[in-house]
Amino acid sequence: MQTRVRLEPWSAGDFWLLERKNEPAMTRFLGGPEPAAKLADRQRRYEALSAREPAAGRMFRIEWTPAGEDPGDGDGDGDGDGDGDGGRTESVGSVGFWEREWQGEPVYEAGWGILPEFQGYGLAAAALTELLAHVRAHGTRDSVHAFPGTDHPASNAVCRRAGFTYLGDVDFEYPPGVPHPSCDWRYRVGRPQGGLTPSG
Template sequence: MAQVRITPWSEDDLALLRRLNAPEVRAHTGGSETDEQVLSRHERYVQFAGTGKGCMFTVVLPDGAKVGSVGYWDREWRGEQVYEMGWAVLPEHQGQGLATAAVRAVAAAARDRRTRRFAHAYPSVGNPASNAVCRKAGFTLLGEIDFEYPPGELMRSNDWRLDLTTAVERT
């Protein structure tokens, strides 16, 4: 399994977020954002940890290189309070198991909070890589849904659920 660590998002991570805004990274999540939207997102990520509603993290390689983002946040889903999870990895680091390792690490962080039983992820049905991350990270596929993302737009997604009361198998 790939080795990564996750660190809480900081002011120093704006350059990474700009790189993650590339069309090939954002192809399944509504496309690239304007610089104003990226700056706003960065500020939300920096402030997020102090809210108690989730946390965004930077995905860091053993050599210190920042290669992605991963996080969890509160969401109401079908009448239940759950965490939603999301992630992105720079194109040159995709396909190496880094996203799966990062999702497992963020699931452990969410699990340690002991505030939600389930976490969900909603990758587009047309995004085989993110769906594979869910499967490899121990999520259960509940089926296809229409999911609103970005706000105001529906996309066909898979609803993946992870039970945070059970340990994640390390494979």
């Protein structure tokens, strides 16, 4: 069954989630944990983004109500049949989009992260799909890009599952000033997708 999630705008009470996302296991493909001052600044930026007009972007907390099954539930789809009919709701990670310029074009960039204990349920792809629906409803730019590292097969698979098009490999700076071999994935808002096949 399809995994269902709910997106909630980022708030002051979500700093604990940002701290969890800053753990070594969550930042191994992102240059490592950030110092406390940068983390506090990130929290301020996330809150400010949620206070701006919807077309400027949003950060969201991902909420999931599991059905009580394990990821390895025997049906081979890896989603644990998380169909949203369970009892408790878990905060499992974050997803968001923001404005940027890319190759001379005004676009959106998307990013996400699922806490380790909730990985394997298809939550990242489900959250990214919900995010794209939000962009279609509120965004003003034609494209959403994502830049997972070429060494991060799971995030590249999330882009593929969410309907992004692979455009090729690029040197993308993250953290700023540090080029990292990355895949350029694009989602054309309201348009048919189509592109290359990743070589790696």
